[in-house]
Amino acid sequence: TQLLEQSPQFLSIQEGENLTVYCNSSSVFSSLQWYRQEPGEGPVLLVTVVTGGEVKKLKRLTFQFGDARKDSSLHITAAQPGDTGLYLCAGDDQGGKLIFGQGTELSVKP
Amino acid sequence: DAGVIQSPRHEVTEMGQEVTLRCKPISGHNSLFWYRQTMMRGLELLIYFNNNVPIDDSGMPEDRFSAKMPNASFSTLKIQPSEPRDSAVYFCASSKGFYNEQFFGPGTRLTVL
Numbered sequence: 001t002q003l004l005e006q007s008p009q010f011l012s013i014q015e016g017e018n019l020t021v022y023c024n025s026s027s028v029f030s031s032l033q034w035y036r037q038e039p040g041e042g043p044v045l046l047v048t049v050v051t052g053g054e055v056k057k058l059k060r061l062t063f064q065f066g067d068a069r070k071d072s073s074l075h076i077t078a079a080q081p082g083d084t085g086l087y088l089c090a091g092d093d094q095g096g097k098l099i100f101g102q103g104t105e106l107s108v109k110p
Numbered sequence: 111d112a113g114v115i116q117s118p119r120h121e122v123t124e125m126g127q128e129v130t131l132r133c134k135p136i137s138g139h140n141s142l143f144w145y146r147q148t149m150m151r152g153l154e155l156l157i158y159f160n161n162n163v164p165i166d167d168s169g170m171p172e173d174r175f176s177a178k179m180p181n182a183s184f185s186t187l188k189i190q191p192s193e194p195r196d197s198a199v200y201f202c203a204s205s206k207g208f209y210n211e212q213f214f215g216p217g218t219r220l221t222v223l
Contacts, residue, residue, distance in 0.1 A: 042214025
């Protein structure tokens with residue numbers, strides 16, 4: 001069974017701080033996606049990374065896919081209260097099905 | 111444009127009762143997914159359909175769970191009989207093609223007493 005482990009599970013920081021969320025697995029994924037979920041809503045796709053070593057930037061968010069396509073990270077620079085939410089990584093099991101991590105609950109205090 | 115629509119948004123029922131969750135995918139999307147989210151297990155894929163045909167139901171936890179997609183604009187997830195451990199948020203998602211971006215509905219929060 002393929003598993004994705006996210007760390008940390010909870011993160012509470014002050015506005016302006018930087019943070020990194022990690023998503024690790026012993027399995028290889030053909031692609032990896034990052035989602036953000038707000039209370040009472042479904043997850044919304046932020047980015048998909050496909051190539052080992054790939055780095056993608058979305059404003060203050062930087063996403064990286066590990067060289068071996070087994071892990072990924074999400075780095076947020078100068079976090080803002082609007083970044084608060086649940087961040088989920090999801091790997092494509094090479095058959096099109098998504099395997100989700102447990103999520104990182106981020107709280108950014110003003 | 112309307113996103114994925116799910117109903118009801120909240121459902122509270124007693125153990126042993128039948129529960130039916132409903133989903134209307136985005137028009138033009140031909141793949142539909144049912145997920146369950148709990149604190150313990152996170153977000154899990156239960157079943158998915160492609161062109162109204164169930165492709166993989168290996169994530170359905172037990173025979174008490176069943177899903178149908180009678181047409182391209184409607185799907186149901188039924189639990190009969192329901193148990194307290196079925197309490198979770200159930201999400202429906204759709205995509206235009208199986209490998210493309212999935213769009214999630216707002217979810218149905220199910221509480222089984």
